[in-house]
Amino acid sequence: MKKLILIITMATLSVNCLAQKQTKPVYDAALAKKLGADKYGMKKYIMAFLKEGPTRLTDSAARMQLQMAHLKNISKLADEGKLVVAGPFLDDQPIKGIFIFNVATIEEAKTLTETDPAIKAGSLIMELHPFYCSAALMEVVKIHHTLENANFTD
Template structure:
């Protein structure tokens, strides 16, 4: 009887591992593998993103640096930081700012922006809308930069991994 139970158990495991047509099931691919599997050239996407033949395009990178006016009290600093973050999200919602983030060390370079604009002058006008720049808490150093034309696709992907909003 014990042999029979062992045999039935083995048969159940085999059947459970098979597809309905009787072929063994393939292991599931990771989610990352599924969304990155097809890497073939897509001319329509390349055109829409403004990619050159190398899949690249011009952007403007900004280095946010410590400004001369950093002597605010903690309440004023918090209020200025909130306004700075709201401005970041406004520019991102307009499609002008693709990447923004602070550096995690304690140097004079506080963070970066990558703008999806045609010129340093256009990026300069955008940085002038930043309350932290206006207050002199930060200064901006702008440089033309050549990077992947796929950067605009990061924002919608980020929403898939963002559990909590940074600002309301």
């Protein structure tokens, strides 16, 4: 009986291992081209570190209004395909968040950062760096819209 249980257990484990074995995904040349991927599935972006600026708003209503304008600008840039990732850091530090821009040059990213009301107001400054990452980031906004049940700017 013990041998039978051992054989059944081993067979079950073997079947589970085979079922979980993953095969390499099939290369999708059309998707790679659409997303701007190189042969490694990667592409160049510009990353922005959003840092505390010299201006600190003390009025809570003005701070909230500026934050909403900042979020609206983020949504606009994402909808235009220029911003693929944006988000705050959740700890209290001088670096407040990041943007990852889908642009080729720091100059283009700088022009986009200048559209942000928080940059214009001086409450944020941005430090820009070239960044090399998976071209799959280009799909983040589209996927995100299928996951959100509410929007920050509504």
